[in-house]
Amino acid sequence: MRGIIGLLFFATFVVTGSLAAVLGVDYGQQNIKAIVVSPQAPLELVLTPEAKRKEVSGLSIKRLPGYGENDPNGVERIYGSAVGSLATRFPQNTLLHLKPLLGKSLEDETSVTLYLKEHPGLKMASTNRSTIAFVVDNVEYPLEELVAMNIQEVVNRADSLLKDRDARTVDSVDKISLTIPDFFDQHQRNALLDASLMTTDIKDTYLVSEGMSVAVNFFLKQRQFPPGELQHYIVYDMGSGSTKASMFSILQPEDITEPVTIEFVGYGYNPHLGGGKFTMDIGSLIENKFLETHPAIRTDELHANPKALAKINQAAEKAKLILSANSEAAINIESLFSDIDFRTSITREEFEEFIADSLLEIVMPINGALSEQFGDYKTNLSDVNGVILAGGSTRIPIVQEQLLKLVSEERILRNVNADESAVNGVVMRGIKLSDSFKTKPLNVIDRSVNTYSFRSSNQSELHDVFVRGSVYPNKTSILSTEADPTTKNFTIDLFENGKLLETVTVNSPAATSSYSFKKCPSGVVYNITFGLSSDRLFSIQEVNYICRKEDDENESKQPKNKSNRLNFSSEDVEIKRLSFSEISCLREHMQLLDKQDKERFQLQKNLNILESNLYDARSLLMDDEVVQNGPKSQVEKLSEMVKVYLDWLEDASFDTNPEDIISRIREVGILKQKIELYLESSKEPLNLQQFKGMLEEGRKLLQAIENHKNTVEEFLSEFETEFADTIDNVREEFKNTKQPAYVSKALSTWEETLTSFKNSISEIEKVVAKNSFGEDLRERLFEIKLEFDMYRTKLEEKLLLRKSGDESRLTEIKKLHLRKFRLQRRKEEKLQRKLEKEQRGGENETEAVGNNSTDDKSAFFSDKTTESNPTSKEEILHDEL
Structure with missing residues (x-):
């Protein structure tokens, strides 16, 4: 919690909008961590149902026995720590570590092969959008829906946490900030956004760079930087599935009242190197030892058994964790294959020797960040102030050894929580981007690691729009393509790192028909406005047509307006996004499953x-x-x-x-x-004397009820006489006067409770009359007393409410009388003033003919002022309310 406490210095949680919450999620390949922020929960970790700080990334989907294949009620989803154990029993139903497959197709053999090796037994299919779906019990689940289920489960726990903090709160998560690797392309980003769109009540989603999240957390934790001195840091993040090195500069202006600037200046990565790869390496060692011990078992036989492979992978993951702190790990796998129990051990030396050929890959992302700096940045490793370690796999000893060969010990910064730095940073970026709460100013300069280009239909070459290192969000306009009068439409292809993303079709007849040769002797050109969003999505925002001028420099300065805008439509190429109707359909399916899970x-x-x-x-x-x-x-x-x-x-x-x-x-x-x-x-004696006492208590309570009834009747009778001139039917008004909801609800069972109480008194009277007491009747006597006590308590509570309610209703009758009485009096006074005015007018009729018109106006305004007395009007309105 120390990191979270440090963050409190950053934010002053003053709500700027409605009562809502921001959820920051470090969506990792192996684990998910989340923090929620709201007025009721400033920076609160969202714990798992087992009270753990991180959740398993994935879920298991099982069909319940007794249900048909197409029965939606027969699906059970399981999250949390239980999923890990299910992977060895039901590998075909357990869907873990889905992140690297987002935005991919089955054609991506590298990603698919690596995934299926780590998660044997799963069945994949291709959707009509060329994306990946998983087939579980003959039901096809698009990958985006499975990711959305995981995110929704975290959102549900965050909402429960907020409700537990204050049951009266209306806070709920409506904004979510998700970590994402910078190397993720547009297809992968779109897939994650589509998954977020399926979650209930989420209005805004923000994709935040993993490296930037850690850098923001580092800044907040340090808080003190030398004014005017530009410092450089590298975030080395080795997670389960990938390794990234993000270089940042941090500058505290000499005027320390000015905000600090964090700028992304370099990037290197390996999308397949991480803790998961090391787990698979240990798994290969275990597999080799098993096959050496049992030569009769062939490799292809073992690989054809998903449960056996899942058990090896699970044992390898445990061994990897043990070897991070010990020199040897014992391996014990029950019924690994054909009921064979397997026991062996793996030493740290064996493991490190096995991966010796790939040791150089560990530091390659840092070298990449230094060699591939953006723009004019040319920072050397010796100029880097420190390397910040993030991601759980940085704890592996061989990883730290390789880093120390490149960077000195004093420049390895371990004061940031490797597991939680990203989630701490992403929630703060989400707060800033959503503007939900007031925060300390911080300038963040994010840059793209990819280049975005376009090509028009009549061109062969690509034109760069946002080159690698471009700041985003960003927007720019480019003049392109002279209009062809013979062409109705033209297309613009959008590219990311030279790979086609989508094709935009522009409807262009308006350009050629509106601008004749006389108006535009040099022809018509198109002005295309491109955007790179805060989620780093490349798109066309607007297309306008304008007259070409001889002076090309002035072309872009010509005004654009609605009349020269062209309509256009876009279509994804190869991998397509989910349509709104598809998202709605999948959201409904998820809501149905959520409802069933809740039930x-x-x-x-x-x-x-x-x-x-x-x-x-x-x-x-x-x-x-x-x-x-x-x-x-x-x-x-x-x-x-x-x-x-x-x-x-x-x-x-x-x-x-x-x-x-x-x-x-x-x-x-x-x-x-x-x-x-x-x-x-x-x-208790439960004798004649006690029952006589109960009988007396019961009769007193009944008399109290009767007395109250008579008191109310007396008041109503008096009101009928006193208020006859103002209220036509006092009793009807009393009956129709509403009481507070809690009173009317409690009194709805008045007659039923009163009848039951009278019946209990009758039973007591019978027992007293017959003098039926003794040990053999004790159980029956206890039942009678228990029933009497229960109904007496209920009736006493209801009587108090009835007295309060009747008193309130009688008071309302009085108020009604006063309002009507005052209204009558004012009407009479107004009528009296009118009669007096008419009398004065008759007496002075001759004299009034010669009077000055100014006097008439004065009299008129005087009368109006008197008639419309503001104080009286306010009083009437107040009374009516």
Whole structure:
């Protein structure tokens, strides 16, 4: 939590918009970490259901027994730590580490082959958009939907956390900030954005560079930088699936009141080197040792067994973690293949020797960041102030050894939490980008690691728009393509690093028809406005046509307006984005699964409560005091209930009626409570004297109810006389006057409770009349007393509410009378003034003819002022309210 506390110095959480929350998610290949920010939860880690700080990236989808293939109710989704163990039992149902496949197609053999090697047994398919889908139990799930499920589960936990902080809060996550590697191309970025669009209630999504997230966190943690001195740092981030080196400059102006600037200046990466590769290397060692020990088993036989491979991979991951702190790791795999239990060990020396050929790859991203700096930056390694380690795989000893060969120990910065620096930074960037809260000023200069170009339909060469190192978000306009009067449309192809992204078709007849040769003797050209968004998406924002001038320098300065804008449409090439209708359909499917998961979770929770209550009841029945002194009939009843309900639980399933479970929980609870209360009442006499006292208490309560009823009746009778001139029907007004909702709800069962209380008094009267007391009747007497006490308590509470409600209604009748009375009085006063004015007008009619018109106006305005007395008007309005 120290990193989070440090961040509190950065943000002053003053809400600038509605009560909503920003969720920062470090969406890693192997793990997911999240922090939520709202007025109720400033920088709060979103823990897993097991109270862990990071979540497994992925889920398992299983079909419940007894459901058909196409029955949507038969799907169960499992998240969290349980997913890891399911990978060895149900590898074909467990979908882990999906991130590297985003925006990819099955044609990408490298990515697909590596993935299936690490996750055997899964079945892939190609969608109609050339993207990847997984087939689970004959149901096809687009990759974007599976990622969206993972994100939605994190959003749901964040919302639950906010609700737990304050049940009255209306805060919920509506903005999400996601980490993304800089090397991710536009297809991968679009896929992640599509996944976010499927999540419920998310209005805005921000894609934030992983390196920039760590750099922001580093700045916030350090807080002190030499004014006026440009410093350089490299973020070395080795995660599960990739390794990145991002170089940044940090400048604190000499005027320390000015904001600090963080600028992205260099980048190098390896998309396939990471902890996952090292796990697979250890897995290869385990596999080799197993095959050497059992030569009769062929390699292809082992590789054809997904469960065996999943067990090897799981054992390899555990061994990798052990070898980070020890020189040797023991391997124990039960029933690895054909019921063979396998035991061996892997030493750190064996592992390091096995990967010796790829050791140089560990530091290559740093060399890449230095050699591929943006623009005019030419910083040497000796000028770098420090290398910040991020990502869990930087803890691997051989990785640190290779880094120390390149960078001195004192420049390896370990004061940033390698696991949580990215999530701390991404949530702060999300806050800044969303402008949800006021924060300390910070200038962030992000740059693209790719080059974006275009080519028009009548051209053969590419024209760069945003070259590598361009700042984004960005926008620029370029003049291109002279209009051809014979062509209705023309196309513009958009490229990323020379790879075709999409084709834009421009509808151009308006240009050739609106501008004649006389108007534009030099012809018509197109002005294309390109944009590179804050999510680093390249697109055309606007196309205009303008007259060509002889002076080319003035062409771009010509004004553009709505009348010369051209319509255009775009289409993705090869890999396509989800359409809005497809996203809506997938969102509905997810919401259905969420609803089923919630119902299943609540059902299982209630089943657990019932089971726990039954075992508690069984323990109570075995208590010596209950056995010796408990109410026999109740004890026998509860004993039978426990036996029957425990047997019933054995067959309970998802299609069990939830009301049955709740009813059984209530029955067990009531019976158990009765036995406990009976034992507590063992010192009570339950004799004639006690029952006579109860009878007296009951009659007093009934008399109090009658007295209140008479009091209300007296008031209504008085009001009928006193308010006859203002209220036509006092009793009807009293009846129709609304009470507070909680009062009316509580009093809705008044008659039912009163009747039950009177019945309990009748039972007491019978017992007293017959003098039916004794130890053999004690259980029956206890039941009568218990019922009397219960209904008496309920009735006393309701009587208090009834008194309060009736008093409130009588007060409203008085207020109504006063309002109407005042209104009548004002009407009478107004009428009186009018009559007096008419009388004065008749007496002075002759004199008025010669009077000055100014006097008439004065009199008129005077009358109007008197008639429209502001104070009186305000009073009337106030009374009416």
